[in-house]
Amino acid sequence: MRDTYHEDLDALTERLVEMTRLARHAIARATTALLDADLSAAQEVISGDAEINRLNEEIDNSAFDLMARQQPVAQDLRTIITSLHMSGDLERMGDHAVHIAKIARRRHPDSAIPKELRSIVLEMGHQAELLVIKAGDVVFNRDAETALELDADDDRMDRLRRKLLERILRQGWEHGVEATMDVTLAGRFYERFGDHAVHVADHLVYMVTGERPKDIDTDA
């Protein structure tokens, strides 16, 4: 019985790592959709979200079963509850990728991103991928030390977003109201994607150490 139990606990972690993999794919394809007005990439992100949601639900159900059947305490209980939180964050990361894909789809066949902002948005996409890859690694390795780095990694995303907004506010911006709205929201979605990756890492720290890395900013 204990063996199945520990297999079930391990399966929680495997599902979380799989969610990071899917969220990474989603944000990468969403960035392609946005920059290249690639409709099939956008559709792929939108329809692919169901799989992320399914994993989230599986984790919810499995956590409930584990708690009901095994009545875990201490470290194991913390692992299970923390998995619920991480799964919720990853599910929302998938949603943010979908929001970005939907901007691309709405503006197709045009690109929602004016040429002079492409490099910043590309960089935000890369940063988002980096954050979710790193979140997946720290979950897989239960690596609380590396997890603490994500907050600083995310500062780079915040700087990119500020840069994006400064460009819009600069004299000579002449892309009209729709582009202003789209770029504003896309910037917000990348920023939120990054924030949730930091939350995943913060939850991992708590899972492993029992200490919160800081008062987690659950700004969503």
Added chain:
Amino acid sequence: MRDTYHEDLDALTERLVEMTRLARHAIARATTALLDADLSAAQEVISGDAEINRLNEEIDNSAFDLMARQQPVAQDLRTIITSLHMSGDLERMGDHAVHIAKIARRRHPDSAIPKELRSIVLEMGHQAELLVIKAGDVVFNRDAETALELDADDDRMDRLRRKLLERILRQGWEHGVEATMDVTLAGRFYERFGDHAVHVADHLVYMVTGERPKDIDTDA
């Protein structure tokens, strides 16, 4: 021992209801801050968020203790886990009120909302209050039937947001880039506030009935 246990379970609900009360106050004051460029209202929302976060943390800790000490099953376990989810949603509702307040603060002494959009934003604020009040009522009364109404109530919020965006996109909008960005984001924050109120109601349905009202759209 069972008595303390049930008191602790009831205390979870009381804290959740208190969170709805605080979130309602926050969104009401944030709307005032936004429409009247009221800096002290904005500051009140921003500093008041700590209390919402504190309750969220209390619920987390109390849920953990209850699970570790009492090893609840079935309905009680569902109540505890669902409380964690609802608390997370309410915490984010507080954050969205803070985001709105920060827009107001940044634009002070100007108002971020152009005159012709005031009535729509006011209506969004009222709708947000209505949703969180109703969410609080259904949690307090464990009223799964009324909880199912919130989804339709929230449609009104979504319509208001679309109306807001249509106004911005209409010919003759001449309020510039900063106003476009602020109104776009404020609209998004009200919409998200409403979505989280629906999530709270959906979680309550699950808590009471063990059935999900639908695949909950955890779009955050």
